[in-house]
Amino acid sequence: MSTEIRVPTLGESVTEATVATWFKKPGDTVAVDEMLCELETDKVTVEVPAPVAGVLSEIVAKEGDTVGVDALLGNISDAGSSDAPKAEPKAEASAPAASSAKSETVAVMVPTLGESVSEATVATWFKKEGDSVTADEMLCELETDKVSVEVPAPASGVLTKILAAEGSTVEAGGQLAEMTSGEGAAAAPKAEAPKAEAAAPAASGKDVEDAPSAKKAMAEAGLSRDQVSGSGKDGRIMKDDVAKALSAAKSAPAPAAAATRAPVAADDAAREERVKMTRLRQTIARRLKEAQNTAAMLTTYNEVDMTEVMALRNQYKDMFEKKHGVRLGFMSFFTKACVHALKEVPDVNAEIDGTDVVYKNFVHMGVAAGTPQGLVVPVIRDVDQMSFADIEKAIAEKGKRARDGKLSMAEMQGGTFTISNGGVYGSLMSSPILNPPQSGILGMHKIQDRPMAINGKVEIRPMMYLALSYDHRIVDGKGAVTFLVRVKEALEDPRRLLMDL
Structure with missing residues (x-):
């Protein structure tokens, strides 16, 4: 037996919403009133709870889709019914080890950027080609004239190819990168980045997770993990460690920088930081100057x-x-x-x-x-x-x-x-x-x-x-x-x- 998940009443004069985030995936067990997904309207954010207990058998409206009031979002099957996708979770769990699993190419697309916003700039990639990623892990950040938009991984696997580099302009609905999920996902990191794979276990006998702020700082600075010494527990890299590594790098001679900035003393140039203006700041600057x-x-x-x-x-x-x-x-x-x-x-x-x-x-x-x-x-x-x-x-x-x-x-x-x-x-x-x-x-x-x-x-x-x-x-x-x-x-x-x- 299947129960439909529908868009609830969104409020007075609000007729549609955008599916922002699914917190469950097909095959997951859900309890009554457990939050399934989140919808965004022009006024508020609406949480959609599970109407019954069971298994999420199907997602009809994917993240980024625009849905009207009472539109079908997905279906929940009874835990013991034939509609419940029992085989899929096992197949996913065994994919890395099973030799029969097939690799699949997954496109990483530019999400919906908002009303009347047609393009964005790729600000930062937090992953590089060959990195393993899990579903919903943040891959990159886009900047528009109004807001910053985070792009999560659509599936677990390996980031095989980055199509839009940092600083490039992308249109809404355009493709940012390609991922590989399945059997190819397990082999790709070892083939493309063997040194990076070996570096982390060598630091300690545990799987050490660096601070999220440190990961972002390393991605922005273009540093790899083996270029930074971690001071945290079990060698965990903290944000201060990244700052120290950057300071050490800046203290080295930089003839190219000195040549482009002739009026600036070399010591001063080493202590400067150049940051590209965000699209919002560029728009503000342009409009204020136009007014004058x-x-x-x-x-x-x-x-x-x-x-x-x-x-x-x-x-x-x-x-x-x-x-x-x-x-x-x-x-x-x-x-x-x-x-x-x-x-x-x-x-x-x-x-x-x-x-x-x-x-x-x-x-x-x-x-x-x-x-x-x-x-x-x-x-x-x-x-x-x-x-x-x-x-x-x-x-x-x-x-x-x-x-x-x-x-x-x-x-x-x-x-x-x-x-x-x-x-x-x-x-x-x-x-x-x-x-x-x-x-x-x-x-x-x-x-x-x-x-x-x-x-x-x-x-x-x-x-x-x-x-x-x-x-x-x-x-x-x-x-x-x-x-x-x-x-x-x-x-x-x-x-x-x-x-x-």
Whole structure:
């Protein structure tokens, strides 16, 4: 008897998902509610549990496939039924030793890179030709304009041929390498790399597993295991060992490097490190320079007394979080204040298209977010129609997706205005760069207590500098100053937002 595994309900307005990872393979025994696979949607990651206990007899939707709600993912057979693939696990287990097993060539393909992403750069190979690999072991890492993508081994065997070297550009669905599984997989490592095979057992009588961070560092540096002395238990190589080996290599004379960098002293050249820019960093650099070259960019400044906003937040933050399930931050106040100001100064929310000015009767707010990979600007659409709670929820959700590298290109396009909060990093004052084709960006900064003259008396107030960078081709100085003053007024008296004043 067979039980179907189907795609569960994915959430409101979500109709499809991508099969991210299968945690079981055909022939594996599964228990009720044991996690079988993981699906990814535009909003969340969904785990699919086993509906019954038995044996996973078939996988219908493979990793990388796009599936709709209630689509068939696979089948589970009763442990004792004829549908359960009992013979396959034994055949796989005996493959390395059985002379009758046949070798099979397995293609390593570029996985799905994400919506509107068509190509990637091969950043690092963690395995080399002739290395033995196990199923799902990481083979290489790809870089796109947005995220890094790890490519696991589709099967156990030997990596026989690398078709896309490090630094090469590959397209979605293209082939990266070839593997051999079966009988050929057992023989290939000995034939192609006998020294590497013999080196590991010689170090100790045990099968020593090096630290994953050390493996990655060795792969990036192009070092083999026998070039690094392990300081860990039983000769295990640690990340520090790789760093020491690299330092020793750099201390050797490097005439070629010195020749290419004539102005740099040889001692300095030996201590330098050259790292290729990631595709995301290249995109950021290109777009920022385009903004400077294209727009007549100018920045105007003001300061805002945050007393009233902080008091309002402290008064209602607990009730707000209890009712809406999200914390009340400052970003929702600034977003509301900007929407209020954009209505009065629509030029800041417009863009230039050739010789036309395109005015937007809506506000799609970009919220700049720093991630380990670089700066990204997810867009919250129709923010002018949203409540404080909706804004805070959207900012939290977009921020998490940005940090996880799961934003689609569509989520970072179409913005009409941007807010950048450098204050979270301690910035007191800065001039933000426009996010083309937008005509304005607001820079928030650190809140700092400063003495201020209030009604003829000196008082300590929490102050923040604001900076508005704008495209002077479309926004006049009067409009830019008016916009910033309206933001200041709305924040210093939040009641103005309620009465649209």
